[in-house]
Amino acid sequence: MEVVGKYATKLKSELTKLKKTIQVLQSEKNELESENNELKRKQAQETKKVEPDDEEVTLNVARKKSKSIAKTLTTSSKKPKISSPQPQTLLGTKVAKFFSGQAYPGIVISPPTCKWGAKSGAPWWKIVFEDGDREDWDEVEVEEGKEVCIKYFKNNKNK
Incomplete structure (x- = not known):
């Protein structure tokens, strides 16, 4: 039974690490999406300001x-x-x-x-x-x- 308890504890620890990794990745994804939206907004503004050649x-x-x-x-x-x-x-x-x-x-x-x-x-x-x-x-x-x-x-x- 001790072996099963050790594996269960180890699995819980790994699961906790994976959850933290997922949170970090989601946070980075949100930041990238925000940056992408900002770039699109700036690009749209710049194309409106383009002078005709x-x-x-x-x-x-x-x-x-x-x-x-x-x-x-x-x-x-x-x-x-x-x-x-x-x-x-x-x-x-x-x-x-x-x-x-x-x-x-x-x-x-x-x-x-x-x-x-x-x-x-x-x-x-x-x-x-x-x-x-x-x-x-x-x-x-x-x-x-x-x-x-x-x-x-x-x-x-x-x-």
Whole structure:
């Protein structure tokens, strides 16, 4: 019987140690969870304070300009003197360019300008993409860009 009593005492002692270890681990777990929650809260605050980079600002300015230009052209009583047959209808038009297996959305931001190149004296429109990239497109490229936009971004409506 003495042997059983010794083992019982030893088991009780081990059980007490295990209970203390569990309490310590639970306490550490609670501390880690608290720290994790604090980090998440700080991270959420920091993401709210993030300043837009130059590309985002440029794109937002381009969008605002295209909207104001489109408004001006539709509300103006005077017709602009541009040789191209449809400059007003393309301003603010949503387009997209298919590149490296992905479609990149953009918008027509300025009236056509004459540019000497393959089509001598043909009008070219300035395009700004959401990633900040800028390009000059002729009428054919704008029409193709409208089709790509419709095909890959069905939720976006072109003018």
